[in-house]
Amino acid sequence: MTEATTIPSVTLSNGVVMPAIGFGVFQIPDDAMCTTVRHALAAGYRAFDTAPMYGNERSLGRALTNSGVPREELFVTTKVSNEDQGYQSTLDAVESSVARLGLDYVDLCLIHWPAPARGAYLDTWRALEQLHAAGRIRAIGVSNFQADHLDRLLEVAAVRPMVNQIEIHPLLPQQPMVELHRSLGIHTQAWAPLARGRLQENPVLTELARRHDVSLAQLVLRWHLQRGTIPLPKSSSPERMRANIDVFDFALDADEIAQITALDRNERTGPHPDDVH
Ligand SMILES: NC(=O)C1=CN([C@@H]2O[C@H](COP(=O)(O)OP(=O)(O)OC[C@H]3O[C@@H](n4cnc5c(N)ncnc54)[C@H](OP(=O)(O)O)[C@@H]3O)[C@@H](O)[C@H]2O)C=CC1
């Protein structure tokens, strides 16, 4: 049997410890969840990223509960959907997520998108602060927030977001956001860390992967780790799940990291945050 990889951790601003790589479950259907989670846990993943929008909180919670892995070893993230933004609706929505997950508490809850046209993310944040104070959520954060959304939030927030989960990969390294987060003590999580399969033909990545004798995905995930952008790769293949966290026995030098960051094309695989309502 292949040995599981032990994933290092980061410590959030409130002292909560979070794995430095998570497993994304967007588009994992309910009927595949149990097998997928079993393989992910066997590979070594302990952090799982879902959202009400993915429609799989219930099957994820059930798969984790039935896995036999102690709850305190797991780190489960969910999000507040755009249509649930607002104070009371967020309180209700998070309780519904916790009930669907069946896990008593959530480790990290994020505002999924700022949805600025709704004008509700400040009230949504106030509700998350209250749930955090009440111990229903161990850590709170945002997702897809740009600098102007963060600025507005920080003007009124009693608790600073512990995480901002944004789209990041070599075609969209988001260096200014990574630096902003670092200056504010906010951890950056990277969604679509592998650019949803768009990196395959890139000659710079291919050459660096060859030099280190790793796959292109492993190279890119190592780049994330060394930049401090916590990747959430999704895979439905047990081999790729294992390979995606087998990235702790090689290191990139500063020049190699810079070469990958310089591939920036400002190319998104998902929508621009200002366009999501
Ligand atoms: N906060 C937000 O707004 C968002 C959050 N997310 C989160 O981020 C997670 C990851 O993002 P996602 O959009 O899935 O994109 P990823 O960049 O993780 O890409 C996933 C794709 O890459 C393939 N893949 C995975 N590993 C490898 C590998 N080693 N070699 C080659 N191909 C590979 C997968 O195929 P296969 O399954 O066949 O291996 C799948 O098609 C989501 O699951 C979700 O949790 C995503 C979008 C938005």
Ligand SMILES: O=C(O)C(=O)[C@@H](O)[C@H](O)C(=O)CO
């Ligand atoms: O997965 C998520 O969390 C999303 O919000 C995405 O589905 C996003 O809406 C997208 O990229 C759609 O292509």
